[in-house]
Amino acid sequence: MAEQVRHLAENAGGAAAEIAGLVGQMQSETETVVTIVAEGAARTEEGTATVEETRAAFERIDEAIARMDERITHVADSARSVAAGAENLHAELDQVASVAERSTAASQQVSAGTEQTSASTLEIATSAQRLQDTAGELHDLVARFRIA
Secondary structure: HHHHHHHHHHHHHHHHHHHHHHHHHHHHHHHHHHHHHHHHHHHHHHHHHHHHHHHHHHHHHHHHHHHHHHHHHHHHHHHHHHHHHHHHHHHHHHHHHHHHHHHHHHHOHHOHHHHHHHHHHHHHHHHHHHHHHHHHHHHHHHHHOOOO
16 A cells, blocks of 8 residues: 555646646746737737828828919919910010001001001001000019919
8 A cells, every 4th residue: 555655646746746837837937928919019009000101291291282282283374374464465565567558558658648657667566555455464473473
């Protein structure tokens, strides 16, 4: 019987050693898992910070695009104004050219009379005044057009 007790004691001691080894292994693996989880948490925090920085960068890009859109709209509006002024100037120049041609014809036909010459001269003065007014408006429009 003593032999059986001794044998059971040896088996119990071996089992206790094996259990102690398993507990140690579990503790070691638990420490490894805790370390991995901590590293994962740190990486998650870093990732969150990176996502926040990226979001802020995209917001700044969006704001810059909005400002650029405003500038482009302003430039386009100014370009349309300048184009309209140029069309008016072109029309006025056509009128001046037409008046000048008539004036030349009138001066070649001096025999037609002084009254016709006076009327042509008055038309030229009126057109020149309109051209001067249009040129002044165009100058004012161009002065407002500045590239940022």
